[in-house]
Amino acid sequence: MSALTDLFRDWIPHQRWFGGKGREWAEVTEDGFFLDRGNPVLSVHRVRIRYTDDVVETYLVPLSWRDHPAEDLEQALVGAVANEGNETYAYDAMRDRESTAPWLIHLAQGSAIGPMRFSPAGEGDIPEGLPGDIVSTEQSNTSLVYGQEAILKLFRRLEPGLNPDVEIHDALRRADNPHIAALLGHIEIDDPQGGDPATVAMLQTFVPNASDGWRLATASVRDLYAEGDLHADEVGGDFAADSERLGAATASVHADLARVLPTEEAAAGWLGTVAQQMSDRLDAAVEIVPQLQEHAEALRQVYAAVAGSEEPVVRQRVHGDLHLGQVLRTATGWIILDFEGEPARALAARRELDSPLRDVAGMLRSFDYAARHLLVEQPEDTQREYRAQEWAARNRAAFCAGYSEASGMDPCGESPLLRAFEADKAVYECVYEARNRPHWLMIPLQSIARLAGRG
Structure with missing residues (x-):
């Protein structure tokens, strides 16, 4: 094992974007190439991790190399390796501001370097020469903001095929949709085994002076709780118009x-397959979250209603992971971000056609979270519980009204599929909260009680 793979073995498990936490490694290998030989030197590495169950994951790790330690980059240090009797210091290049400019230079030039190919979208200016500043809040990817002009998202986990985020943004760009940030280009890396190239990164127009949907919604909830005798529609921070x-x-x-990507009418057995998948996920979730057991039978009835439904469904490409944290409000309207779907799912699954109701359900669940998050670990307060439910119901209804007005279709009528999508999402949330934020588990459990109790 090389000194570099030793460094990766020690460093990668502690990174927020690493998806294999808690799994036992059997082997780690890497291959790399130089992207820029300036100062600092910039190299790009594909790190392949084989777990003891023989599952293999590949992660992209750009490194910047320096002859001497950089005190201001102490938190980005990956490690040191021997080099002709001296030590060379490797840093996470996405956190080394001096090594961030080459990504945009090569995109603007449409370069091909080693196995990596840079493809500008042909629309909009790529700001060559600017350094990038890391976005510190991300989980599964890493993004750099270049001034007020552009944002580069690096997909840490590599999978063969075009990432849905690039594919859908390109399609919506061609459709001239006003609710996205324009795609400026993307980067791919060839598969050494001859398979489809993997998407490495995408560059979009940066949206300055925008407000995060989650922060706006939760600020509205705080305003409501601060007014003890007013209803949600009477508070100055009412969010319903935005919803x-x-x-x-x-x-x-x-x-x-x-309009611009494939659609199809769902086959006769599709609803049954979806219902069975939901039931299977519920069975697995009950093993992790025992509190789900009391609702399990009622939830199975919710899923069974889908299997027996004759609801017409047209399947198409969707967002796949829509919630208030994926939207930005600007002076002119809403921008929707991050069309890659749930990162934990395989890329092929994220590109499958689905019902738009999955996105609707995701946003309805997000309104519930926004309404109830301030109740976490607080003494029981019947009035606040009522007000949380009132806020969520008002904004869920407003979202559905806006969707209906724009599309001519009410997405929130008596649809067994929408109800099942909501319940399935809440079951997923229960597992996530039990593993990561047990004190938040009350939020999806309360929603499940509501969804399961509607008869």
Whole structure:
């Protein structure tokens, strides 16, 4: 094992974007090449991790190399390796501001370097020469913001095929949809085994002076709780108008995706397959979250209603992971971000056609979270519980009204599929919270009680 793979073995498990935490490694290998030989030197490495169950994952790790330790990069240090009797210091290049400019230079030039190919989109200016500043809040990817002009998202986990985030943004760009940030280019890396190239990164126009949807929604909830005797529609920070516009924006994106990408009527057995998948996920979740057991039978009835439904479904490309944290409000409207779907799912699964109701359900669940997050670890307060439910119901209805007005279709009627999508999402949330934030488990459990109790 080389000194570099030793460094990766020690460093990678502690990175937020690493998806294999807690799994036992059997082997780690890497291959790399130089992307820029300036100062600092920039190299790019594919790190392949084989676990003891023989599952293999590949991660992209750019490194910057320096002859001497950089005190201001102490938190980005990967390690040191011997080099002709001296030590050379490797840093996480995405956190080394001096090594971030080459990504945009090569994109603007449409370069091909080693196995990596840079493809500008042909629209919009790529700001060559600017350094990038890391976005510190991300989990599964790493992004750099270049001034007020552009944002580069690096996909840490590599999978063969075009990433849905690039594919869908390109399609919506061609459709001239106003609810996305323009795609400026993307980067791919060839498969050494001759398979499809993997998407490495994408560059988009940066949206300055925008407000995160989650922060706006939760600020509205705080305003409501601060007014002890006012209803949600009487508070100055009422969010319903924004929710309605967000529903219209979501409908616009769905309509354009259906216009420029494939659609199909769901086959006769599709609803049954979806229901069975939900039931299987529930069975697995009960083993992890025993509190789900009391609702399990009622949830199975919710899923069974889908299997027996004759609801017409047209499948198309969708967002796949829509929630308030994936949207930005600007002075002119809503921008929807991150069309890559749930990162934990395989890329092929994320590109499958699905019902737009999955996105609707994701946003409805997000309103519940926004309404209830301030109740976590607080003494039981019947009035606040009522107000949380009132806020969530008002904004869920406003979102659905906006979607209906823009599309001509009410997405939130008596649809067994929508109800099942909501319940399935809440089951997923229960597993996530039990593993990561046990004190938040009450939020999806309360929603499941509501969804399972509707008869």
